[in-house]
Amino acid sequence: MTEMRAGTAAGEAEVLWRPDPDRVAGSRMAAFRSWLSTDKGLGFADYESLRAWSTSDLEGFWGAVAEFFDVTFHDAPSRVLEAPVMPGASWFPGATLNYAEHALKGPDEALAVVFHREDGVSSELTRGELRARVAAVRAGFASLGVGVGDRVVALVPNSPEALVAFLAAASLGATWSSCSPDFGARAVVDRFAQVEPTVLVAVDGYRYNGRAFDVRPTVERLRSEIPSLRATVLVDYVGGGTLPGVVAWDSLLAEHAGAPLEFTPVPFAHPLWVLYSSGTTGLPKGIVQGHGGIVVEHLKMLALHSDLGPGDRFFWFTTTGWMMWNFLVSGLLVGSTVVLFDGSPAHPDLDVLWDLAERDRVTYFGTSAPYIQSCLKEGLEPAARHDLSALRAVGSTGAPLTPEGFRWVASAIGPDVQIASVSGGTDLCTAFVAAAPDLPVWLGELSCRALGAAVESYSEAGEPVVDEVGELVITAPMPSMPVFFWGDEDGSKLHDAYFSTFDGVWRHGDWIRITPRGSAVIYGRSDSTLNRGGVRMGTSEFYRVVEGVPGIADSLVIDTSGAGRTNGELLCFLVLEEGADLAEVEPVLRRDLRVNLSPRHVPDRFVAVDEVPRTLNGKKCEVPVKKILAGTPPERAVSRDALRNPASLDPFLTMARDEHHQPAP
Numbered sequence: 001m002t003e004m005r006a007g008t009a010a011g012e013a014e015v016l017w018r019p020d021p022d023r024v025a026g027s028r029m030a031a032f033r034s035w036l037s038t039d040k041g042l043g044f045a046d047y048e049s050l051r052a053w054s055t056s057d058l059e060g061f062w063g064a065v066a067e068f069f070d071v072t073f074h075d076a077p078s079r080v081l082e083a084p085v086m087p088g089a090s091w092f093p094g095a096t097l098n099y100a101e102h103a104l105k106g107p108d109e110a111l112a113v114v115f116h117r118e119d120g121v122s123s124e125l126t127r128g129e130l131r132a133r134v135a136a137v138r139a140g141f142a143s144l145g146v147g148v149g150d151r152v153v154a155l156v157p158n159s160p161e162a163l164v165a166f167l168a169a170a171s172l173g174a175t176w177s178s179c180s181p182d183f184g185a186r187a188v189v190d191r192f193a194q195v196e197p198t199v200l201v202a203v204d205g206y207r208y209n210g211r212a213f214d215v216r217p218t219v220e221r222l223r224s225e226i227p228s229l230r231a232t233v234l235v236d237y238v239g240g241g242t243l244p245g246v247v248a249w250d251s252l253l254a255e256h257a258g259a260p261l262e263f264t265p266v267p268f269a270h271p272l273w274v275l276y277s278s279g280t281t282g283l284p285k286g287i288v289q290g291h292g293g294i295v296v297e298h299l300k301m302l303a304l305h306s307d308l309g310p311g312d313r314f315f316w317f318t319t320t321g322w323m324m325w326n327f328l329v330s331g332l333l334v335g336s337t338v339v340l341f342d343g344s345p346a347h348p349d350l351d352v353l354w355d356l357a358e359r360d361r362v363t364y365f366g367t368s369a370p371y372i373q374s375c376l377k378e379g380l381e382p383a384a385r386h387d388l389s390a391l392r393a394v395g396s397t398g399a400p401l402t403p404e405g406f407r408w409v410a411s412a413i414g415p416d417v418q419i420a421s422v423s424g425g426t427d428l429c430t431a432f433v434a435a436a437p438d439l440p441v442w443l444g445e446l447s448c449r450a451l452g453a454a455v456e457s458y459s460e461a462g463e464p465v466v467d468e469v470g471e472l473v474i475t476a477p478m479p480s481m482p483v484f485f486w487g488d489e490d491g492s493k494l495h496d497a498y499f500s501t502f503d504g505v506w507r508h509g510d511w512i513r514i515t516p517r518g519s520a521v522i523y524g525r526s527d528s529t530l531n532r533g534g535v536r537m538g539t540s541e542f543y544r545v546v547e548g549v550p551g552i553a554d555s556l557v558i559d560t561s562g563a564g565r566t567n568g569e570l571l572c573f574l575v576l577e578e579g580a581d582l583a584e585v586e587p588v589l590r591r592d593l594r595v596n597l598s599p600r601h602v603p604d605r606f607v608a609v610d611e612v613p614r615t616l617n618g619k620k621c622e623v624p625v626k627k628i629l630a631g632t633p634p635e636r637a638v639s640r641d642a643l644r645n646p647a648s649l650d651p652f653l654t655m656a657r658d659e660h661h662q663p664a665p
């Protein structure tokens, strides 16, 4: 991976933003440090020494997080960490708590939620109103048979209904799982069917980019293909009409209005939600995270790293199908108002989110790196056209933010705004390379590895390296690591996903360079996941659609973003059947992928090839081809002897040579 090396000597990097000393002094990070010093006798000279302690004394650090943020345990833990091994670490054994209880604390009159839909529909909920709705839906779910450990799945946009349903499920100790309604029906069935839900919550339709979409056919398909469902609750979201035999969301609320709000205490590792991430074979993996792990991890990230608390307005552009939704709603844990938006970020134009930032006095504005790139391309100047005086941080994730993207934020949003380029993922439902209120922002870099995150860059030999691109690994357990994968009784899938490369060390699947300053640069996925605007899709799901189209004999999909390119493409290589014509099948493929997967997963280019490179046991060579397209010498990307059809690599080598201007061998 050394050819991706983009080293910058210490001291050379340009500082784009420096923390204001007054702001640092007033930050939650400073309060935590001063508490550690006065109450625990632990003084740290700087952020890096605090971080070093946080990753070596795991019990001390995570115990301090729980104590400092006053986590409410119904049963106290016997200790902080038993068996500090991966996989298998046991956090806060014996403790019981409930995520929803933490999320719903705070004064009745404090604003909890602000919501906007692209067609202008908007609403607000105070904490008191949110609690009342959660209590009613909790009682409604219970009346439909939902109890501890049952699953509630939801096909809902980023809306107050989604938030209320999630908190109601969590309050009961039921496990939540959501998909965005723009996911294709097959992708939703593949996710929801495997968790065998008791209740489905769904909207009748949604709007995107000025158009209305009917979700009811997908709802019908889910109802017919998921036999475990006992009830479907339908939200009249766009006035699209009802379905036979469903419970109306509004009736559920009305019928149970005034129900008491209670929280079922559950063990620390009790499943809070199932997120999905998929690989090259089989169904998407159901990643399960626990109540306690998410509470302490999100308190740490949102309060200490993002400096969010009461009075803040926290916005992240996301759908319910991306873990950033789960991260966003955790803004409630730290007492902030969460700002929800449902719609296209480009309808009627890219200014729509900056309008929202101005109107709602957003203090922390999070988005995806591709959105920032689009604003940059359009030459948008939000600060010149909007009053963004409330804004103090812009968060970016989903893909590496380019140096030009950093510069655009600094100039078009303003030099006083912190650029929080962060990276982590679904697997831990957090960012573990991030920003901190007391650290500068260097051009093109993520400011730090997060507290409690023993992130390293490993060479191929499994040695930590500095200022070299290597595999992103985590060498010590973190509380929000998956408690298990759904249906993976013996833990073998979880082991294969993270621990099969380096024994006892989490291999994340990203390329990272850690600078001598402690900052980092992420180079994207080192595996084959298709990450489009933050929505990850496994290649297997992609192939199921593509290879179902008449005329397609075989296919290979490569997401070149994160393969050493800043603006990657989604490339689909096709082996056509005899007599098939690319020009004829391409429109069919585009339509089927849009409808069955998502609009984001329609490739930028389709390229016809003679054969897909395969290993001896028939696996498609996705990662080797991705590495070759990134400029890795072929002999380092793959052993030809391990291929069933070595000559099939040739078109990819030619393409890489052309794109990287390499001489032919």
Ligand SMILES: CC(=O)CC(=O)O
Binding pocket: 323, 324, 397, 398, 399, 422, 423, 424, 425, 426, 430, 431, 534
């Ligand atoms: C925090 C993240 O890492 C988000 C993502 O890219 O999925």
